[in-house]
Amino acid sequence: MVRTVPGTRVTLSRRMMEHLAAYWSRAELETNGILLLHLMGAAAVGLLLGYERTYHGRAAGMRTYALVCVASTLLTAINGFPGSWYGGMAVSPTVSDPTRVIQGLMTGIGFLGAGVIIKDGFTIRGVSTAASIWMTSAIGVIIGIGFYGTALCATALSLAAMTLLGAVEQWLPHQTTLALSIVYRHGLQPSETELRECMRAYGFDVLDWCYEYSEAKRQFHFELVLQAAGHFETAQMARDLSGAEDVVEFRLAPSRA
Incomplete structure (x- = not known):
């Protein structure tokens, strides 16, 4: 002890x-x-x-x-x-x-x-x-x-x-860049040339692409990066896309924040 x-x-x-x-x-x-x-x-x-x-x-x-x-x-x-x-x-x-x-x-x-x-x-x-x-x-x-x-x-x-x-x-001169996601019904999706011309009609050039196809949903998905080429009409684009029968859904948002 x-x-x-x-x-x-x-x-x-x-x-x-x-x-x-x-x-x-x-x-x-x-x-x-x-x-x-x-x-x-x-x-x-x-x-x-x-x-x-x-x-x-x-x-x-x-x-x-x-x-x-x-x-x-x-x-x-x-x-x-x-x-x-x-x-x-x-x-x-x-x-x-x-x-x-x-x-x-x-x-x-x-x-x-x-x-x-x-x-x-x-x-x-x-x-x-x-x-x-x-x-x-x-x-x-x-x-x-x-x-x-x-x-x-x-x-x-x-x-x-x-x-x-x-x-x-x-306020300063700058270029506006948007991200557009469009889902088309299978067989109704436009060609690349048609989609470019459509975006140019709203005042945007297509800078980048991403394609995705879902066999289960039978849908064709476009991911686009758009840049304003001058005067652009995002509100008119949204109205036209929402009323198009071949468009299932779409999303338009700024590409940076």
Whole structure:
């Protein structure tokens, strides 16, 4: 039977209390206070950028953006205080490398951004949201390093890009690209030449094709990418397709969003 020396037990308890007290020392509390201010600023930026996405009905909103910005700030900011790690009682001097943390953050945020990109036929959605999530993470890194002025400017530029540039894009000369999906009854589908001429009559050139045939449904499916060649009539096209006897169903949508 092993006996515990009373004096040894008291010494171990005292050392444990000293270790725990080191995490609540004045120096540690000051460091935590600085980190808290960083996190509060990051949360405000994330909520601000996320509200723009929430307002436009996107899946990634205020909570996602706030969490991304706060996490990026936290993982970057703690690298500025290596002497305070583990209650300031590291066995050997700690050398931090924020660039390695930043590299890992950018890689991880890339996977998160890829998750909000959706491809439906020729239509791609979520690219702007993915880019803004990546930018929010970068702003969080800047806040964590301590460049507050740069972070504010980056936030203002990001908000301008997400809110104002959409209207500017519509105002500037540009080409309109649409994705058209048409399902024809078997044997009634038009030829490629006829379909091209039909689309040109509505003001569109056919850029790309995709064919699909269903033997079970006896239907022929066209997937087209259309680009406006001048004045175009999407409303008239929709009315004509809805009234065509050979068309089973159709879908017309922007090819990017």
